[in-house]
Ligand code: DCP
Ligand code: MG
């Protein structure tokens with residue numbers, strides 16, 4: 001598909017791989033590195049097979065596949081499922097883990113620590129653990145942050161921000177990226193790129209961002225700040241509502257400051273999806289180049305363990321089309337950047 005190194009799964013073992021992958025995901029979540037790696041290796045081996053592996057005997061003959069996994073492969077093919085996966089999914093700790101991981105600003109490590117300390121609910125956390133301000137906010141607005149934002153609302157919120165931005169600096173451009181730019185009918189949050197053609201550093205946009213967030217806060221659009229450029233350089237994360245609407249849901253909103261010289265690379269990064277980004281970056285690195293949210297670079301020197309030794313020299317940053325062209329990848333409209 002399009003030469004980006006993304007392949008569709010027409011493997012004869014696709015169903016087996018799918019179920020083993022769910023088990024691997026579970027072991028990632030429970031930090032069982034040993035099982036995680038056994039499942040990953042097995043999946044890797046199955047991917048390389050041109051025929052369907054249906055029995056214990058066929059599976060056990062393959063490299064790295066041991067007794068237990070061979071049994072599981074046979075069970076999957078015979079029953080189109082796996083009892084162990086059902087057990088795992090009905091393990092209450094797994095659900096608690098997922099509940100905790102759905103709190104804004106809580107990662108797997110934090111969530112798993114809480115599970116292991118025996119906490120089983122959000123109420124538990126509120127009563128018994130010390131939470132950061134953002135985690136508290138994440139719990140207070142737990143259901144709201146998990147509520148998808150309909151596309152029309154993203155458009156309306158976008159127009160509100162655009163009007164405010166243009167009134168502060170008419171040369172600033174406001175682009176909605178993320179899942180919205182990919183054409184999604186609903187989004188988890190709203191991702192804005194704020195850019196100005198003439199700029200070469202996001203520093204030049206900091207003053208504008210401060211005016212914008214101050215203004216949007218004053219008019220009741222921004223209702224919380226979660227992360228500001230003083231922590232990150234070019235990112236502002238927070239929450240917003242459309243003013244004047246009764247009982248409006250708090251929405252997650254992200255601003256990314258992008259100098260004009262980096263707009264193309266930033267567009268690719270902030271449009272995603274994340275899997276597409278990983279695959280197009282991998283493609284660049286296979287050419288000995290490097291793609292990040294600032295640009296496409298060549299002459300990247302790497303030492304032992306592929307450790308990068310220099311920045312490389314810039315091929316293109318400003319133009320999204322030119323980055324695709326330089327990589328030799330046919331242009332992919334944002335709607336098709338879903339993996
Ligand atoms: N991104 C990435 N890698 C990540 C997270 C994000 O490359 N680990 C990039 C690709 C995403 C973009 O940033 O498309 C915006 O991130 P979001 O988390 O907002 O994801 P989406 O907008 O794609 O989806 P959602 O509708 O859930 O917000
Ligand atoms: Mg998003």
Ligand code: MN
Pocket residue numbers: 178189190191254
């Ligand atoms: Mn986002």
